[in-house]
Amino acid sequence: MDYNDFENRVNEQESSTRTFEVSQAFPALMRKVYTWMVFALAISGIVGYGVATSENLLNLIFSSRITFYGIIIAELVLVWKISKSVDFIKFPPNLSDTSKLGIELYKELISDEEEWKLFRELNLLNVEEKLVYREFATLSKGEQTKILLAILFTREDGFLLIDEPTNHLDMDGRKIVSEYLKSKKGFLLISHDRVFLDGCINHVISLNRNSIDVQSGNFTSWYENKLMKDQFEISQNEKLRKDIKRLKEAARQSQIWSDKIENTKNAVKVSGVKPDKGHIGHQSAKMMKKSKNLEHRQNKAIEEKQNLLKDIETKENLLLHPLHHHKNPLISVSNLSSYYGEKQILSNVSFEIKQGDIVAIYGSNGSGKSTLIKILLGLNHEYTGEVKLASNLKISYIPQDTSDLTGSLNEYIHKQDVDETLCKIILRKLDFSRELFEMDMKNYSDGQKKKVLIAVSLSKPAHIFVWDEPLRRTIKLYRCNIKNTD
Helix, strand or coil: HHHHHHHHHHHHHCCCEEEEEEEEEHHHHHHHHHHHHHHHHHHHHHHHHHHHHHHHHHHHHHHHHHHHHHHHHHHHHHHHHHHHCCEEEEEEECCEEEEHHHHHHHHHHHCCCHHHHHHHHHHHHCHHHHHHHEEEHHCCHHHHHHHHHHHHCCCCCCCEEEEECCCCCCCHHHHHHHHHCCCHHHHEEEEHHHHHHHCCCCCCEEECCCCCEECCCCHHHHHHHHHHHHHHHHHHHHHHHHHHHHHHHHHHHHHHHHHHHHHHHHCEECCEECCHHHHHHCCCHHHHHHHHHHHHHHHHHHHHHHHHCCCCCEEEEEEEEECCCCCCCCCCEEEEEEEEEEEEEEEEEEEEEEECCCCCCCCCCCCHHHHHHHHCCCCCCCEEEEEEEEECCCCCEEEECCCCCEEEHHHHHHHCCHHHHHHHHHHHHHCCCCCHHHHHHHHHCCHHHHHHHHHHHHHEECCEEEECCCCCCCCCHHHEEEECCC
């Protein structure tokens, strides 16, 4: 199957589902809006009732300029209150200068001299106070995330719009932030970490392909309901498919019999008796009516079928193409140590990776996971110990950082020496829209850039696939099954 054929097959799968998770503050926000709306409707109702039933009230309203314009002004104030009741705050914020101290960023973003509020939030997030007196750029990404959350939550009049706060957090950090958010009111959260979401939200807004769902509960409850809905639609779709097939066949047979009956009108005499054309015409019309009824039922079934499966997310298979190497182990590491400045990152690490092994590197933020990967790839030579790689070992690598992706997608694919058609087919399976193929990659989101790296890696046969945080900032990769062809 070439790329054009694949394009036609997936033409109906353009948009991806994103799930937006809302904290318990969502209904609180709505209550504020509804309160002011009730006031506005009450004034409108009183005025409307008076106009309809009371001549005196009508005269009062329209004879007195003060009364008339007072009502107009009251309505405008209420509308303004509805629109201005909450200020929205974006996370992460746009920082003008990351070389500043954390405490300086607090004063810049909040304009508040009550520093104790910041330290209160830092304590809730298990962040050492001394970190806000360091240059923000020198902190780990996880520390930066926590400090920015602490800063923004010192505002008591805002509604936070939080975009993927777990991107740079380890498992312990995610638990801490989840518990922290659970205690807060006034935020809308976007995340693809299911466990994280279950710990801190009780409402879900799901933007589907052709609909929007709002549901109370956590992510798991929403997902279970979605699966039940999808299963129902699949079963209904199968039933309607069978009905349509049966109705088509019945309509065809009715048409055949109608034609046969109609053709007997001009038939020759049978035993000297002419055929009864009136009776034959009646029978023919009866069969034709039956055929039309069957066609109507068929079209109705088709219409019902078209309303199904619009929001169902299909799973696509993604294939690894591992090469066989004659030598085992492929990688051997002995007594590996590495330092970042005076701080020791890795200490006496030893392990082997053999053909067919599936290895996960686990550790907290700053424990040296990415450093270890860079040493294995030959990108970092600041270490002691022994690292042995099998001769002519081919490694397919996905880096954590995507900032270097700029320029033409086609040119990038060609530079990576991978099959363009295969790479684009994989991108389409990852819900990569065709319009993005012609865009400069600098305009891609981080998630879209990560999908490009994944597609290139899967398009490249290798002995070992090394992926550094492949799911970070990607959207709905859980829809795909990655299988080993070996």
